[in-house]
Amino acid sequence: MSIAQDAAGVYAKSGIKAAVAREVELRKQLAKRRYGDPTEIAYLYAQLGDKEQTFAWLDKARAEKSGGLEPVKIVRALDQWHSDPRYIDLLKQLGLPQ
Numbered sequence: 884m885s886i887a888q889d890a891a892g893v894y895a896k897s898g899i900k901a902a903v904a905r906e907v908e909l910r911k912q913l914a915k916r917r918y919g920d921p922t923e924i925a926y927l928y929a930q931l932g933d934k935e936q937t938f939a940w941l942d943k944a945r946a947e948k949s950g951g952l953e954p955v956k957i958v959r960a961l962d963q964w965h966s967d968p969r970y971i972d973l974l975k976q977l978g979l980p981q
Contacts (some may be wrong), residue, residue, distance in 0.1 A: 922951030929960035938969045
C-alpha cells in the first residue's frame with residue numbers, strides 16, 4: 884500500500900487533519916530507510932499548523948540544500964508564518980527577497 888492510499892483511507896474515516904498527520908508519520912518512517920526530502924514533511928506540518936515542527940524540518944531542508952525549498956515563498960501553508968523571524972531568516976539564507 885502506498886503512502887497516498889494509506890492517507891486516503893485515514894481521510895475517509897477521520898478527516899483531513901488525521902490523514903495529513905498519518906502521511907507525516909509514514910514519510911518519517913520511510914525517511915529512516917531512504918532519502919526523503921525534508922520539505923515534504925515541513926509543508927505537511929505547516930498544513931497541520933505545527934509551527935515548531937515546520938521550522939525544524941525547514942532547517943533540516945536548508946542544511947541539506949534541498950531543492951524542495953525553491954517554492955517556499957508560494958507554499959500557502961506557510962502564509963501564516965511570513966512574519967516569523969525564522970521564516971524571514973530562511974528567505975535571507977536562501978537569497979530570496981522578503
